[in-house]
Amino acid sequence: EDQVTQSPEALRLQEGESSSLNCSYTVSGLRGLFWYRQDPGKGPEFLFTLYSAGEEKEKERLKATLTKKESFLHITAPKPEDSATYLCAVLHLTGGGNKLTFGTGTQLKVEL
Amino acid sequence: DGGITQSPKYLFRKEGQNVTLSCEQNLNHDAMYWYRQDPGQGLRLIYYSQIVNDFQKGDIAEGYSVSREKKESFPLTVTSAQKNPTAFYLCASSMAIASSQPQHFGDGTRLSIL
Numbered sequence: 001e002d003q004v005t006q007s008p009e010a011l012r013l014q015e016g017e018s019s020s021l022n023c024s025y026t027v028s029g030l031r032g033l034f035w036y037r038q039d040p041g042k043g044p045e046f047l048f049t050l051y052s053a054g055e056e057k058e059k060e061r062l063k064a065t066l067t068k069k070e071s072f073l074h075i076t077a078p079k080p081e082d083s084a085t086y087l088c089a090v091l092h093l094t095g096g097g098n099k100l101t102f103g104t105g106t107q108l109k110v111e112l
Numbered sequence: 113d114g115g116i117t118q119s120p121k122y123l124f125r126k127e128g129q130n131v132t133l134s135c136e137q138n139l140n141h142d143a144m145y146w147y148r149q150d151p152g153q154g155l156r157l158i159y160y161s162q163i164v165n166d167f168q169k170g171d172i173a174e175g176y177s178v179s180r181e182k183k184e185s186f187p188l189t190v191t192s193a194q195k196n197p198t199a200f201y202l203c204a205s206s207m208a209i210a211s212s213q214p215q216h217f218g219d220g221t222r223l224s225i226l
Contacts, residue, residue, distance in 0.1 A: 004154065032212045043116075043202050043217030044155075051212065087155075091212060098210030102154035 002027045004090050006103035013110050016077045021086055021106045024070040029093030033071050035064050036087040038105070044087055047073075078110045114139045116218035118203050124226045125190065125197060133188045133221045135203035141216075143209045144186035148172060149200040149220075158201075161186055162209035190223060198224050 004025045013019055023033070032051050036044035048057040050066040057064045061082065063074040073086055085105040091098055116137045125131045137144065143162050147155040157170030161180040175194025180186055186205075190197045200222050204215040 034214050036217075041220070041222075043118075043204075043219045046214045046216060049212070049214055089155075091210065100157075100210065100215070104152060104154050 002092060002094070002099070002101055004088065004101045004103040006086075006088060006106050008106060009104070010107045011109070013075075013078055013108070015079055015110055015112050018074070018076045018078070020075070021073040021108070022070060023073070023088035023090075023103055025090045025092075025101075026069075027090055027092035027101065031091040031093060031098055033066055034089045034091070034100075035071070035073055036089065038085045038087055047086075075108070078108075080110050080112060083108055083110045116203055116205055116216060118201075118218035118221050120221060121219070123221055123223045125223060126226050128192045130189055130191050131223070133190070133201055133203075133223070135186045135188065135218060136184055137186075137203075137205045137218075138184065139205055139216065140183075141205035141207055142183070143206045143211065144180070145204040145206075145215060146170075146176070146178065146186070146188045147202045147204065149202055155202065158188065160209065 007022045035047040038044045048064040053068045055066050061076050065072050085107045087105045089102045091100050119134045145160045146158040156172050158176050159178040161167035167178050177189045200220050202220045203218045206215045207213045
């Protein structure tokens, strides 16, 4: 069964304390992996797309990497404004064509 | 500014009532989607449309209906047949269906039962 699992479910960091969020997947025919940030009461905001193992993308304090079975979102020296839920979504091939499957997210809280 | 506008932000449904959620985009995207978000679950696809006057059921279409009369608009009706409608509803669009280009989202409508 196609599955996308994010861990941890929740993470509390002190300001400046770097860490990583994980998105592991068991799908057939990966077409792409997307990272989103979602603030409370808002829609997901697109961050990165990764297409193949070994690819990396960076934006400010965030860096996304991809292997054949998982993706990491590394947060370097986080600030309180990085607090949000981070979602990953995997575009993969199914019998009915391409499908986008979302993980349940990691809720990040960065404290002073 | 290009984007997706959802309205209203909050909506309350009475027993036996149909309600309609609005979604408008000015990104010139062909594909549009409706998702439902519940606590502890990933986004689940309700309906999608790849072109005007065409739409397809997603994974949880029962109790919902949609229309696509204009490229910019993709309203979702939550019918009285949907017995558990309380959720956060998100509309999204992309250049093409199941494209490798990312979907972009509106800011959602929170639907509750009165």
